[in-house]
Amino acid sequence: MTPDFQQMMRNAARLTRSGDLRAATAAIQAALAGTAPAPAPVPAAPRAMRAMADVSDVLAREVPDTNAPAPPGPAANDAPGAGRFIAGSHSDAAGRRDFKLYIPPGAGQRALPLVVMLHGCTQNPDDFAAGTAMNELAAAQGFYVLYPAQSQQANPQRCWNWFKHNHQARGRGEPALLAGMTHEVMTAHTVDADRVYVAGLSAGGAMAAILGNAYPELYAAVGVHSGLAAGSATDLPSALGAMKGGGNPLRTSGSASGVATIVFHGDADTTVHPANGQQVVAASAGRGSSVDVEQLATPGGRAHTRSVHRAPDGTVVAEHWLVHGAAHAWSGGSARGSYTDAHGPDASVEMLRFFMAHPRCQAH
Template sequence: MTAITAALNGGPVATGEAPDTLDPQVIDVVARVVDEARPAAAAGPSASTTAEQFVSGHYAHRAGKRDYRLFIPGVQTDQPRALILMLHGCTQNPDDFARGTRMNALAAQHNALVLYPAQARQANAQGCWNWFKHNHQGRGRGEPALLADLTRHIAEAHGVDPAHVYVAGLSAGGAMAAILATTHPDVFAAAGVHSGLPAGAAHDLSGALAAMQGQASSGVASAASSRVRMIVFHGDADATVHPSNGEKVAAAHGATAVRVDEETGQHGNRRCTRRVHRDAQGRTVTEQWRIHGAGHAWSGGDPAGSYADARGPDASAEMIRFFLQP
């Protein structure tokens, strides 16, 4: 999405709790750090309620404050089976992203919670997660710390098994999902990156623009690897985030693979090449989907949401299948 470039060129970016007004020329802001994370009370269903819910919440953390939306499946005998953290792209919001991905309807079928944090416009004027800033790429600080702690909080409040917590994102959200898979493998068991970039792809503005164009940026370290299982989607006609970034995400997270199985076929109304990277025990490490003819949009999504391509394979269904496989 072109808003990513606009955000990189002119959008203010904050390290943590942002002031009400930011200088549009400022790239890095040394923000005041509050004492400890102060989680708001987790929203949840009442004991007498059986219908699914889509509720709003707010989370305060030493790295900032964020609103969120939380999908809660109908009350069942068992505890929720999983929690999926969903990170929207630039200019999107949780409701738009939920609509475009159709993730809530799928989660209801699998008794899973879906958490959609909203990027604060004080932190990025275009609503992009700050994947390209060095101070939002490490463990224990910035947006990765905030998002990981929010996820832990929701999982604990709703009794989700920590072994079944996952993250997925689109574009800037996909890039942040790759970062979380690298910085917090103890929180996320698997990750989905759609039209995103690998962790470590850039550490500043010029590096971000180069990475989005598929160009190597001098002085930028190679993409970080992670032991977290990864599923990757990228359209080979993406003019916003170059398709080579999908290859780099898969390569970084498939570093331990010893065998790659590949097939090309029709999925939905598009042809796709699907590569499954397996380790020495035959377990899937990375699953990579290259969607032929697709641009910068969530594959198989609902066009009622922004940046959604109804023609492709259902990325949401494939992600849930990948996340919940034994």
């Protein structure tokens, strides 16, 4: 990063804090026009890139995504055999988005779970699949993986628009589009409707929390990695505030959403403050749940604290994994993808364990 670029990003942050969002957007666009580095794993990312992520993670504009023709959707019938990673597209009244779908070996012989994976800013389905290694787990355990792709027309940095009020409720915006995409894949393939889950990283984690809140009859459990609770922000300034220290989620009372949720967050995350992970858990489990806390360690890796929240009947309703020393990255991820931290506990493995223990018939 050049000194000029760093100065432009500092100026953009200053303009955002002062409320001059138009000037801040222009400053960010000018900075990005001068340099376009490829995304890199967070541990190796320079400070200036992290500062850029702080701002660009919430920079968005609405442009109709109508230029590119829609690629063909998934085949209606699964062919047993080797796993496949296919491209598709979903369109409805809420808009259009491309996606990738992993179909595991032997699909079609029986109903299998579906995990929806929402990437973070600057990422795409292929990058996110590589970093989380979710397709390899799907091949071994037998489940579908759907990776919706955010477009640059909807957000210049490919962030899901979690912080905009028109993308936070049932039946509108990106939540409606993603729920519709999920339904389309369920119709086209042999999916177990009681075992449909959604997880995401950063902006994708925030959108996963929104989907669980808006469509609890569809998603049996939610995984939020380095994300924020539903309703933490309703515009760009409040998004910046939430990312820096926690927002004002929809659920701040002792009531629970009823959707089982597992949270991963690094306590050294300077992009999305770790307090947001606690708020995600509170929105799911409620503040009256009992909590069992364990101090654990990954052999040769990062120590972490796992808090297990239980309902009065003893049912596990939420887990909170606080990874000590971890930054803004997928815990236990592969260096083949961006924003991963191989030293932490494996978030993909633990999320799947949690998901499979929470079919829809137990959550509702």
